[in-house]
Amino acid sequence: MNNKIKKKIWINAGEASGDMHGALLAENLVKNDPDIEVMGMGGPAMEKAGCDIRYPMSMISLMGVTEVLPKLPRLLRLFGEIEKIWKKEKPAAVVLIDCPDFNFRLAKKAKRLGIPVYYYISPQVWAWRQGRTKFLHKTVRKILCILPFEKQFYNERGVDADYVGHPLLDLIPVEELDKISPHKNQLGILPGSRSKEISSLMPIFSEVARKLKDDHPELKFVIARAPGVDVKKITSSWPDNLDLEIVEPENRYEMMRSSSFLLAASGTATLESALIGTPTVIAYKMSAITGSLAKKFLKVKYVSLCNLILNREVLPELLQDNCTVKKIHAQAEEWVAQPEKTKKTRTDLKIMREKVGSPGAASRAAKIIMQDLKISE
Template structure:
C-alpha cells in the first residue's frame, strides 16, 4: 500500500512545537506516514523531510519581508512544485498567515485537501481574510471557542480543539501559588524566538535587570535562549554580569522558578500566563510595520495573554513606550510581594480559558479522518 503523505508548513518555533505533537499522534496511528515541508528541530526529530527550516523563515515586520522577498517567493515556488510532484494526501498549514494564505491559494488548484491549524487572528486584524480562508481552506482547526463561532458565522468549516499548550504543560503546574522570598528573587528575560526580536529587545531587558539588581530588588536573572539561535547573539550583550545567566532549556523548566518575567509579545506570554508568572510584555518592530498595524488592529491589547483573558492581566510596553525607565518602574510593581500575589491570582483565568488537555490528539484525529478519505 502506498504510504500516506502530508505537506506540512510550520514556519515558526511555536508552530513547530504544536505540529510536532500532532505528528507524533499520526506516526503512532500510521507508522509509514511521510511528512515533508517547513519545520524546526521538533519536527526534524520526528524524521520529517525539512525542505526549509524555521530559522530561515523568521521575518519580522514589513521591512524584513520586503528585504527577503526573493527568498520567500523561492520557498513558495518550491513548496508548490513539491506538492505537484509528490501529490500529498493532505496539506497542513500552521499559523503564519501572511505566507500560508497565499500558499493555500496556489495549492488549492491541485485539488488536495487543505487543513489550517491555528487560526490567524482575523478577529483582531483583517477580518476580510476570512473570505480567502472560505475559498481556499477545507478545514480550519482553532484553539478558542470564539474562533469557531466566528468562522461558522462566516460559512467556514471550523472545529474547536482546545489549546495544545495545555497538552505540553498541564502535568507540570504547581500545587500552590509561588510567593516572593526576599534575598532569593529571580526574574526571567524572554526576548523571543526570532533573531530580530533578540537584537531589538534584549539590551533593554538586560539594562532593566542591572538596575533592579543594583537596587537589591532582584538577586538573579536568566536569559532564556532558544535552540536555533547562536549563543553569541545573547552573550555579546552581557558585561561582567555575574547575576545574569544564559540558559537553554524548555520554558516549562524555567517558569516555576521565576518571580516575574520580561517577555516579548507572542506565544510565550500565554505560557507565562498559564503558569501564573507575572509578566511585563514588550515589543518593537520597524516604524512602518507599527503604523500599518495601528491602522489595522481592532483591539486594544496585542499581548496574547491579554487577548485570551479578555482583559489586561499584563502591562504592555510597545515601541517607544519600552524604555528602561518604564520597564524598571513596572517591574518594581510586579515584584512587590502583595502585587505579585494579586497578579498571580488574576492569571488563573488563563487556565480556565485554555480548556482541557487533548488538543493535539483531537487535531490529529481530524487529520487522520481527512487522510482516510483520500
C-alpha cells in the same frame, strides 16, 4: 490516486512555536496510522518527531514588511520549489501552521492543485485584517481553532472551523510545574526567538536589570535561550558586572515557573508564562513602518492572548513607544517592592488556564483531519 499517495501529508511551520505544534501533530497522525508519511517545512522538533524536513523553517523566519522585501526573490523561488514537490508527490493534505504571510500563498497553490488545506494554529485574522477570512473561506477546507472564541468568529463568516483546544497544554507539564514554588528574588527574561526581537529588546531588558540590581542587590537574573538562538546574541548587551544565568530551551518551563515574574517579548512565550502561572511584563518593538500599519489595522484591545481570553489587562503590555527602560523598570520595580500584587496576578492566571480547556489538542486535530480525509478506518 493510489494508497501510497494518500498517506502523505505536508505540514508547514515557520517558527519555533509552530515547530513544536507541528511535531505533536505529526506524532498523532502517525499514531493513528503508522503508514502515514509526514513531510514539510519545520525545525528540530518536527524532525525528531519523524517528519521528513524538506526545507528548514529558518528560511522564512521573517518579521514585518521591511524585513521581508529584501528576501522576496528567494521566497518566490521557494514557493516554486514547494509547488514542484507537491505536483510530483501529490500529498493527501497540506496542514498550515500560523505564518500567514507565507502560508496563504501556499494555501492558494494547494487549492489550485486540488490538495485539501487544513489550518492548524490559525492566523489571528480576528485581531487585524479580518477581510482575510474571505480568502480562508475560498482556500481552506477546515480551520482547527486553538482559542475558545475563534470557532464562533470563523463560523459567523462562513468558514468551517472546529475548536480543538490549545496545544501548549500538551507541551507544558502544568501539574508538575505547579509543585514548584517561585523564588522571590529570581527574575526571568524571555527575549524572543527572532534576531530582530532580541536586538530591539535585550538592550532595554539589560538596562532594566541593571537599575533593579542597583536598588535590590539580592535579585538574580535568568534568561531562557530559545531554540536555535546563539548565546552571544542574547548577552551582547548585558552588563559585564551583572551576573546572569542562561538556561537551555528544554529547561525554560521550570525557569519560568520558579521566577517571581518575567520580562518577555510578546508572542507564544507570554501565553506559556500565563498557563504556567507566572506574572509577565509583555514588551515589543517592531520597525516604525510595520508598527504604524499594525496600529492602524489592529481590531483588538490587547495583543496578549491571556488578556484577550480574560478580556482585561492582567499582564501589562508595553509596546512600541511604551516599550522603554523607564516604563518597564517602573512595572518591574512595583512587582519587586509589592510582591502581593503578583499574587493577585497569579490568581487571575489560574482562571485563564481553566478557560483554555484540557490537553489533547494535537490528538483531536489529527483525528479531525484523518476522518475528514477518510484515511483512518
